[in-house]
Amino acid sequence: MLTITEENYLKALLHLSSREIKNPGVGTNQLAVQLNVRPATVNNMVKKLRDKELVDSEKYGKISLTSKGKALAVQIIRKHRLWETFLFTKLDFTWDEVHEVAEQLEHIQSEKLIEKLDKFLDYPQYDPHGDEIPSKNGKFKIEVKKTLADCKPGSICEVVSVKDNDTDFLQYVGSLGIGINSKVEVINKLNFDGTLSLQIDDNKVSVSQKIAENIYIR
Numbered sequence: 001m002l003t004i005t006e007e008n009y010l011k012a013l014l015h016l017s018s019r020e021i022k023n024p025g026v027g028t029n030q031l032a033v034q035l036n037v038r039p040a041t042v043n044n045m046v047k048k049l050r051d052k053e054l055v056d057s058e059k060y061g062k063i064s065l066t067s068k069g070k071a072l073a074v075q076i077i078r079k080h081r082l083w084e085t086f087l088f089t090k091l092d093f094t095w096d097e098v099h100e101v102a103e104q105l106e107h108i109q110s111e112k113l114i115e116k117l118d119k120f121l122d123y124p125q126y127d128p129h130g131d132e133i134p135s136k137n138g139k140f141k142i143e144v145k146k147t148l149a150d151c152k153p154g155s156i157c158e159v160v161s162v163k164d165n166d167t168d169f170l171q172y173v174g175s176l177g178i179g180i181n182s183k184v185e186v187i188n189k190l191n192f193d194g195t196l197s198l199q200i201d202d203n204k205v206s207v208s209q210k211i212a213e214n215i216y217i218r
């Protein structure tokens with residue numbers, strides 16, 4: 001059985017490697033920043049994970065998940081997203097509240113509990129932030145998604161998901177009337193700093209480039 005810290009490393013590695021489909025290796029410093037620990041700490045943990053055949057790494061080289069490590073990481077993400085869905089749909093948590101709690105619940109070790117939770121929720125496909133929930137057999141496609149910042153003025157984009165782990169961001173986005181499946185028209189983009197003017201239902205709002213980069217669209 002893995003410790004919570006080990007599980008968080010696997011999850012962070014999957015998260016970072018999914019940004020670069022062509023070159024999925026992750027650097028020690030990159031992982032240290034993501035987990036908010038020192039590079040020396042990362043090196044120690046990577047050694048442990050390598051002994052358990054969950055990661056591959058060369059000295060000073062990139063770290064990558066083995067197929068066993070990746071399968072475990074996907075199952076942690078599955079649990080996280082099922083718990084978020086449960087909190088949101090059954091316990092009336094708001095979409096900005098569920099991530100913190102799911103970060104704790106995702107480490108509960110009971111396959112039976114997760115099976116029952118999945119069934120209780122009627123096998124949901126997406127979590128409250130629009131992210132796909134991996135299936136029991138680990139089927140899950142990692143895709144690099146387009147963001148609202150990629151949207152050209154004059155186009156109408158549909159929101160498919162949003163970054164899930166920042167309460168301020170989610171509250172702000174929600175207050176603008178942006179949710180999953182919202183239709184957003186890009187009216188104008190300021191060349192100077194990428195600020196976007198948007199039409200959402202009857203409202204005109206503007207958002208910074210940083211906000212737009214964390215809203216995923218189709």
Ligand SMILES: [Zn+2]
Nearest residue numbers: 084099102164
């Ligand atoms: Zn989350």
